[in-house]
Amino acid sequence: MAFDYSGRLERLKDLMGDRGVDVVLLSAGADLSYFTGYEAMASERLTVLVVTIDGEPVLLVPELEAPRLEVGPFEVVAWGETDDPVEIATRQRRFPERVAVGDHMWSAFTIAFQKNWTEAIWVPASTLTRELRMRKDRIEIEELRRAARGVDLVMGRIQDEVRFSGRTERDVARDLSAMTVEVGHDTAEFTIVASGPNGASPHHTPGDRVIERGDIVVCDFGGRWEGYYSDSTRTFCVGEPSVGEAEVHGLVQEANQAGRETVRPGVPCSEIDRAARSVIEAAGYGEYFIHRTGHGIGLEVHEHPYIVKGNDMPLEIGMTFSIEPGVYIPDRFGVRIEDIVACSERGPDTLNAADRSMVRVD
Amino acid sequence: MAFDYSGRLERLKDLMGDRGVDVVLLSAGADLSYFTGYEAMASERLTVLVVTIDGEPVLLVPELEAPRLEVGPFEVVAWGETDDPVEIATRQRRFPERVAVGDHMWSAFTIAFQKNWTEAIWVPASTLTRELRMRKDRIEIEELRRAARGVDLVMGRIQDEVRFSGRTERDVARDLSAMTVEVGHDTAEFTIVASGPNGASPHHTPGDRVIERGDIVVCDFGGRWEGYYSDSTRTFCVGEPSVGEAEVHGLVQEANQAGRETVRPGVPCSEIDRAARSVIEAAGYGEYFIHRTGHGIGLEVHEHPYIVKGNDMPLEIGMTFSIEPGVYIPDRFGVRIEDIVACSERGPDTLNAADRSMVRVD
Numbered sequence: 145m146a147f148d149y150s151g152r153l154e155r156l157k158d159l160m161g162d163r164g165v166d167v168v169l170l171s172a173g174a175d176l177s178y179f180t181g182y183e184a185m186a187s188e189r190l191t192v193l194v195v196t197i198d199g200e201p202v203l204l205v206p207e208l209e210a211p212r213l214e215v216g217p218f219e220v221v222a223w224g225e226t227d228d229p230v231e232i233a234t235r236q237r238r239f240p241e242r243v244a245v246g247d248h249m250w251s252a253f254t255i256a257f258q259k260n261w262t263e264a265i266w267v268p269a270s271t272l273t274r275e276l277r278m279r280k281d282r283i284e285i286e287e288l289r290r291a292a293r294g295v296d297l298v299m300g301r302i303q304d305e306v307r308f309s310g311r312t313e314r315d316v317a318r319d320l321s322a323m324t325v326e327v328g329h330d331t332a333e334f335t336i337v338a339s340g341p342n343g344a345s346p347h348h349t350p351g352d353r354v355i356e357r358g359d360i361v362v363c364d365f366g367g368r369w370e371g372y373y374s375d376s377t378r379t380f381c382v383g384e385p386s387v388g389e390a391e392v393h394g395l396v397q398e399a400n401q402a403g404r405e406t407v408r409p410g411v412p413c414s415e416i417d418r419a420a421r422s423v424i425e426a427a428g429y430g431e432y433f434i435h436r437t438g439h440g441i442g443l444e445v446h447e448h449p450y451i452v453k454g455n456d457m458p459l460e461i462g463m464t465f466s467i468e469p470g471v472y473i474p475d476r477f478g479v480r481i482e483d484i485v486a487c488s489e490r491g492p493d494t495l496n497a498a499d500r501s502m503v504r505v506d
Numbered sequence: 507m508a509f510d511y512s513g514r515l516e517r518l519k520d521l522m523g524d525r526g527v528d529v530v531l532l533s534a535g536a537d538l539s540y541f542t543g544y545e546a547m548a549s550e551r552l553t554v555l556v557v558t559i560d561g562e563p564v565l566l567v568p569e570l571e572a573p574r575l576e577v578g579p580f581e582v583v584a585w586g587e588t589d590d591p592v593e594i595a596t597r598q599r600r601f602p603e604r605v606a607v608g609d610h611m612w613s614a615f616t617i618a619f620q621k622n623w624t625e626a627i628w629v630p631a632s633t634l635t636r637e638l639r640m641r642k643d644r645i646e647i648e649e650l651r652r653a654a655r656g657v658d659l660v661m662g663r664i665q666d667e668v669r670f671s672g673r674t675e676r677d678v679a680r681d682l683s684a685m686t687v688e689v690g691h692d693t694a695e696f697t698i699v700a701s702g703p704n705g706a707s708p709h710h711t712p713g714d715r716v717i718e719r720g721d722i723v724v725c726d727f728g729g730r731w732e733g734y735y736s737d738s739t740r741t742f743c744v745g746e747p748s749v750g751e752a753e754v755h756g757l758v759q760e761a762n763q764a765g766r767e768t769v770r771p772g773v774p775c776s777e778i779d780r781a782a783r784s785v786i787e788a789a790g791y792g793e794y795f796i797h798r799t800g801h802g803i804g805l806e807v808h809e810h811p812y813i814v815k816g817n818d819m820p821l822e823i824g825m826t827f828s829i830e831p832g833v834y835i836p837d838r839f840g841v842r843i844e845d846i847v848a849c850s851e852r853g854p855d856t857l858n859a860a861d862r863s864m865v866r867v868d
Contacts, residue, residue, distance in 0.1 A: 225798045254616055
């Protein structure tokens with residue numbers, strides 16, 4: 145997938161001018177991919193794109209990784225194993241006043257840069273890069289839709305193909321990871337299988353617990369598909385749920401729908417959170433919804449915009465994010481239902497379509 | 507695997523005293539695991555262990571991840587989705603003079619900490635933590651040996667079980683990743699399959715190139731096994747190598763052996779690099795060995811000590827690292843042979859044992 149990297153870099157420079165930023169430093173990660181197409185390896189060997197307000201961007205790479213690079217709208221400088229890449233990078237600009245550094249750049253590198261540019265003010269690069277990355281173009285939305293459909297396919301196959309009872313969470317997670325790759329993802333990046341009381345831990349790591357008949361099981365997984373992420377959650381029941389469990393599931397489903405239906409250009413992110421949360425609060429379960437309603441998604445599984453109280457940024461066409469309300473009852477069970485939604489001119493464009501009801505599994 | 511986290515934290519505090527460090531901040535990653543046993547998720551939600559020179563360590567975690575934690579020799583503080591965790595963390599210490607921040611902590615967090623502690627001097631935490639982590643105890647070496655044996659098992663199965671010719675690098679990489687998990691690793695973390703001319707790119711990403719008879723193929727892979735990493739490389743030939751290819755392979759094998767045989771307590775890291783490199787240089791291939799000879803390994807696949815020119819740190823008993831000389835001939839092929847070695851009282855304890863000769867595959 146070839147994007148217009150020159151255009152993106154030009155828009156970044158425009159933003160740098162607006163914000164008085166002299167230098168942007170982007171190391172391995174999504175920002176670097178977004179502006180260059182290069183998927184660098186994060187390691188103790190620094191890869192960094194140095195974008196100065198008035199020069200050609202320079203991509204510094206470890207010499208042994210230089211053969212991985214394709215040409216792009218930047219100069220490539222390969223540094224050798226006994227060179228100091230930070231020293232080489234700082235030669236690109238003398239005495240910058242304001243430096244924007246990639247949010248995920250390793251702090252050891254930032255500290256080294258700070259020793260060279262002692263007078264600069266440091267800001268996270270996402271203050272600039274999110275302005276570009278948050279608004280997906282049509283191609284990016286179609287990439288996200290393809291990944292979402294992949295994970296939907298897996299969700300749809302679970303009832304027929306995955307046995308739960310008598311197996312450990314880890315076993316089920318392995319099946320889901322394998323299927324995630326099988327349907328076409330390049331990698332399965334995360335797989336939560338949280339059964340029974342473990343479901344009350346939203347980020348539970350699948351473990352040795354043997355799943356039993358009657359368990360409610362939260363399955364939250366996704367992967368990368370040519371750079372773009374999928375991320376979806378459905379909550380299953382091994383056999384029949386109790387009345388209380390079914391009630392909580394219905395509530396979360398309603399909250400998911402309320403959140404999605406609120407999506408349209410101009411609505412603040414916080415309002416999506418409020419719409420989903422108020423359904424759960426009205427039913428008296430507010431204290432059990434212990435996380436924000438969602439997160440942006442694209443080249444990263446979590447990115448801007450965040451769908452959370454306090455974020456009053458208005459939605460714009462092309463923003464893509466999760467809506468994933470949940471209820472977590474300590475020592476008993478949890479329920480979460482998560483879809484990826486794009487904000488379109490007409491309102492919500494929900495990229496996931498798998499059955500949101502509590503599907504029974506064996 | 508339960509380690510003595512209290513003892514490790516005590517030794518960290520001793521080092522903080524020696525170096526005049528008031529606060530150590532460790533976010534998700536190997537340092538945090540080493541001192542607490544907690545495997546946090548790296549994300550925009552900050553998890554951070556705050557170790558102050560004179561108080562009980564405090565582990566800040568996002569509220570939704572608090573259920574994942576077990577008790578340990580630290581206080582746990584869960585922060586909610588609308589709290590500011592950096593502000594909470596900085597309350598643990600007023601006006602620190604010197605702060606050591608985890609090397610991999612996201613820069614966005616470090617910049618936020620720097621806004622709260624404006625007068626502090628910032629140093630990478632590895633300047634302290636490597637003093638502890640570099641010297642593995644007997645249990646850690648056995649963990650690394652188990653992982654190494656796992657990857658050896660996969661290497662040993664390749665000749666009989668993996669077909670190369672007519673398949674893409676990506677296909678072969680998938681087989682190797684699947685086998686890495688099958689033998690017992692928790693995850694396959696990286697898999698390089700670099701065939702023919704792609705072998706000249708040391709960190710090649712397996713792609714669509716169809717492997718042909720006569721190709722030399724570098725296979726470099728490993729995974730995590732209960733927290734500890736394996737990492738090994740062997741170079742295969744699809745059918746028969748040419749005389750020149752066999753000669754280069756023999757040379758690299760000799761360099762690998764020379765590097766390993768030089769390992770003993772007191773020898774500088776740079777001397778291991780020199781020993782391996784001089785074999786390749788003497789044969790006139792020095793310009794084609796474009797990387798350092800090795801890297802430490804443990805809870806991270808790359809960690810201290812680095813086996814590189816300029817690192818004159820003497821080896822000590824319990825240090826574990828790779829020895830992985832290579833020769834990379836642009837547009838033609840590459841060869842690399844990598845073993846993990848522990849420095850023992852008696853000299854090298856090579857954890858990998860798979861056949862180092864150029865095994866023929868179909």
